[in-house]
Amino acid sequence: MFARPLALTLALATPALVAAAPAGDLAQVQQHLQSVSTMTAGFSQTDRNGRVVTGTMTLKRPGKIRFQYEKGVPQLIVADGNSLYFIDYQVRQVDRWPIGNSPLAVLLNPKRDITKYAKLQPTGDPGVVSIEVHDPGHPEYGRITMVFQKNGTAPGGLMLQGWVALDSQNNRTTIRLSNQRFNAAVADNAFRWNDPRPQGPRGR
Incomplete structure (x- = not known):
């Protein structure tokens, strides 16, 4: 059984080392997030045991995201605009959390002011910006600690490369993105899902 990817919503255990990066970088992250309406990417997820699974991520702001895992992984993560769902088709179980209860909301709410809850992390590379959110x-x-590469062709001049997460049980998950594409049309039905529970509604 694969570790529950709820850790996608959480982050690094190491203490924040702040003030080693220009304050303007945080404003640039805010500009990037406000410039993204949709995003698609491939992802690679590594859990605390070193297990790696891959899949595709689809994001539509505000409030919608889907992590579709590779064939053979009977799990799905979907946010439908209000709630974040973890669906396990193998055991026919669905867990739900309010989107606002997760630092992942930084990706989903274009109006949220990240300067109130995000801190810059030093990277040692002027072309890389990292922020810790909690x-x-x-x-x-x-x-959740997010990493961006400066890229003049990306929205706001930044390309999200991925993030590292740690939940309250110290379960660490690393997400690496590839083939990022921004602001193309994404249909709302991309965030529908089939409820595996015997008595549950179908085709949410």
């Missing part, structure tokens, strides 16, 4: 009032939501 809600100090809700440490149980975990942390």
